[in-house]
Amino acid sequence: xxxxxDARIVAALAEDGRCSxxxxxxxxxxxxxxxxxxxxxxxxxxxxxxxxxxxxTEQIGLPLTAFVSLTPVDPSVPGDHPAVLARFREIEAxxxxxxxxxxxVKVRVASPSALEQLLGRIRAAVAVSTRTTVVLSTAFEHxxxxxxxxxxxxxxxxxxxxxxxxxxxxxxxx
Amino acid sequence: xxxxxDARIVAALAEDGRCSxxxxxxxxxxxxxxxxxxxxxxxxxxxxxxxxxxxxTEQIGLPLTAFVSLTPVDPSVPGDHPAVLARFREIEAxxxxxxxxxxxVKVRVASPSALEQLLGRIRAAVAVSTRTTVVLSTAFEHxxxxxxxxxxxxxxxxxxxxxxxxxxxxxxxx
DNA sequence: ACTGAAATCCGTAATCG
DNA sequence: CGATTACGGATTTCAGT
Numbered sequence: 001x002x003x004x005x006d007a008r009i010v011a012a013l014a015e016d017g018r019c020s021x022x023x024x025x026x027x028x029x030x031x032x033x034x035x036x037x038x039x040x041x042x043x044x045x046x047x048x049x050x051x052x053x054x055x056x057t058e059q060i061g062l063p064l065t066a067f068v069s070l071t072p073v074d075p076s077v078p079g080d081h082p083a084v085l086a087r088f089r090e091i092e093a094x095x096x097x098x099x100x101x102x103x104x105v106k107v108r109v110a111s112p113s114a115l116e117q118l119l120g121r122i123r124a125a126v127a128v129s130t131r132t133t134v135v136l137s138t139a140f141e142h143x144x145x146x147x148x149x150x151x152x153x154x155x156x157x158x159x160x161x162x163x164x165x166x167x168x169x170x171x172x173x174x
Numbered sequence: 175x176x177x178x179x180d181a182r183i184v185a186a187l188a189e190d191g192r193c194s195x196x197x198x199x200x201x202x203x204x205x206x207x208x209x210x211x212x213x214x215x216x217x218x219x220x221x222x223x224x225x226x227x228x229x230x231t232e233q234i235g236l237p238l239t240a241f242v243s244l245t246p247v248d249p250s251v252p253g254d255h256p257a258v259l260a261r262f263r264e265i266e267a268x269x270x271x272x273x274x275x276x277x278x279v280k281v282r283v284a285s286p287s288a289l290e291q292l293l294g295r296i297r298a299a300v301a302v303s304t305r306t307t308v309v310l311s312t313a314f315e316h317x318x319x320x321x322x323x324x325x326x327x328x329x330x331x332x333x334x335x336x337x338x339x340x341x342x343x344x345x346x347x348x
Numbered sequence: 349a350c351t352g353a354a355a356t357c358c359g360t361a362a363t364c365g
Numbered sequence: 366c367g368a369t370t371a372c373g374g375a376t377t378t379c380a381g382t
Contacts, residue, residue: 031350092319104241138268145236
């Protein structure tokens with residue numbers, strides 16, 4: 001787990017990945033060099049694994065998002081499915097999951113017909129049957145889940161329901 | 175859609191969101207000010223919607239990821255479900271989807287019991303039944319899907335299968 | 349582990365082509 | 366739309382506590 005100061009740094013960088021060390025230091029209440037030192041340590045420890053620009057996929061000609069669940073045709077033949085799936089540009093993420101299906105991948109394509117073609121290529125490449133769930137709209141995505149222990153916590157009722165407009169984060173009062 | 179230069183800038187920033195304008199300019203082969211100008215334009219146009227540090231959730235005490243599909247108990251009562259769901263810290267993403275269920279949310283929690291409690295709170299807050307798929311492992315995530323038109327393209331066979339070790343991105347030769 | 353200072357590098361805007 | 370210039374501010378390192 002994370003210490004308070006580190007958690008606040010991670011939360012700040014998760015929200016604004018290009019935040020300067022100077023601004024970060026002001027927000028956290030430490031010197032620039034101390035913050036710098038901690039960020040580098042968080043990177044080395046693998047807490048922060050990288051930085052990314054968030055791209056509106058609709059704006060770059062990929063307006064269709066879908067989740068595709070994969071079920072191997074012959075489960076006795078293993079093979080490194082994720083490695084094969086990683087070679088599809090259209091696949092943004094790949095999870096191995098518990099349940100009827102073995103994998104879920106998230107894909108971004110230009111059109112229904114591009115989706116159809118992609119599904120065909122996936123089935124051919126990894127010998128799976130697919131089940132596809134088309135995304136109608138993205139309410140939010142890439143949101144950050146970093147717990148910030150020292151932040152003034154929301155008032156939370158005993159059953160875990162938030163009292164007013166506070167986040168329903170299930171955190172305990174302290 | 176995007177112009178070649180913009181696409182390469184977006185791709186570079188998607189891969190390294192903290193990349194300096196100086197380094198970006200070198201990679202793209204433009205002056206710093208030209209790149210600067212283009213990045214600002216991409217931000218203004220909403221192509222780049224933000225920057226984020228990528229955080230290893232296992233490292234911050236949230237090792238359990240799951241997808242939860244939500245089906246409203248009474249579909250005739252609408253209400254702004256995404257807005258309610260957004261108030262749960264544990265929910266990282268929320269999509270409205272086509273199919274039997276209405277929404278899919280991605281959650282990150284500390285443990286199976288934390289998941290159980292979260293599901294209870296979700297069902298209570300938005301009056302849905304839930305179906306949960308636990309993630310066993312994340313092969314990859316947050317990968318970038320930005321098409322880079324001018325990059326030396328992979329040799330692709332007519333059926334769309336890559337010839338050698340190139341990405342199976344279905345791009346056409348030019 | 350944090351601070352403060354020094355040297356270098358970068359971001360930003362203005363100006364010109 | 367891109368290059369050059371110039372200055373203020375940021376990054377990074379290091380010595381000190």
